[in-house]
Amino acid sequence: MFEEVVERIRAYLEEGLKRGSIHEYHPFSFKSWDRGRDVVTRHDLAYEMGRQDSALLILWGRAENKAYISASSDGSLAVIVVCDVAWNGLERYECFKALREAFYGLNLSGVTIRALPSQAMVWLRVSKEASAKGFSLGVFARAVVEAMNSVGFVRATDVILLTSREEIKALKDVFNRAKKIADALIKMHEEKVLNCEECDYKDVCSEIPELKMIRDKIVRKS
């Protein structure tokens, strides 16, 4: 379903790695971080990333427990999570929901992670205390990998953290495409009667074979 999107992201990563604008890491080389729900307010804030200039994608595809992080940052943040899923009859929509819940359920001590699913936005606030104790994007990547890998059917997770407006802009079409596919998947499962002729997602449902199959199955059932 997300093959094309993941391939385009991987191609972008390859270029970044060659140029040295993106670095590859083993996430487990970063320290493990305590879980905990905290709201970081201005008084305790070391730095924040994302919000307006942000993107969040949770996808499935080939992954090998790696982290890719931009070399420089201007406060923007795109979080791309790619999970290698053992399907074994697992429904795409069930998988999507489980992965999303694993990410949204991630809470780290001294850090506030907020996601706005409808706009694929993400917002990270890091406290002075967490920063002083060594919290970094690498630590965040490790925490995301651990959270996603804790889902029973996930074999491995790659986390890509892009931290400049330029990088987000360069992948804008890819983000839009991925969001449209995910939205189409949700819509198909939440609408009792599909009116494909008048649907905004007609294009992706016709192009992506897996979406087409799911749509046909739902139409046959109704």
Add this chain to the structure above:
Amino acid sequence: MSENRETMKIAVVGKGGVGKTTISALLVKVLSKKGKVLAIDADPAGGLSAALGVKVEKTLEDVRNEIVNMIRERYDKVEVASSVDYKVLEALHEHEMFSFLAMGRPESEGCYCQLNSMLREAIEFLSTSFDYVVIDGEAGIEQINRRVMRSADVLLVVTDTTKKGFHVANQIRSVAEKAVMFRRCALVVNKVREPLEVVSKDFDSVFLVPEDEVIFEFDVEGRPLLDINDSPALRSVEKMVKTLLSSEGDLLA
């Protein structure tokens, strides 16, 4: 937030025109010297923002409406919960001395009990990051209880020196007794012009705040009360805070 300290939640209620917002703003000013303060304007009239010099860009009612529209398009519990947390934090105005949330005027029709609970939980959770929460409410506490928080540590019922004011204060006190959880309920007699003795067995304490020319001037000029350096009312509120903190310390011990 200061370590090993519980958040102290103070709800300020009272009849319209008695000076709730003034008392709330002065409380924010005094408490902000002692710790992290979250000021919540729960009065639909929205006077606390002006008293604190805050320009409100987004209210919790705006957040509620955005989420209601989202639900109309598509309901997904996980998405709604995540969006509520995001948008409540987004609505938080972070001033150098305090943080501020405006509840806004309830407008949308229909009952979204689950959403209202989510919003209230998000506010309650946000408040745990602060040392003090000051809620400027409407006349009664029921609306605070429904929209903002389930409980308060201190309920401050504000009245002026009129007989009607005292009568309403007593009514608020008796309704609050049945409706809300609070640990201490104090009466604040505001705009006191001459020596006054108030005895009330219904309230744990009584505080007198004098009528204050400085406040009047600031109000007329539309200047934020935070800019007051010294005034009789401010000194009274400082005393009030000292008493509340020492007695609350006893309660928490």
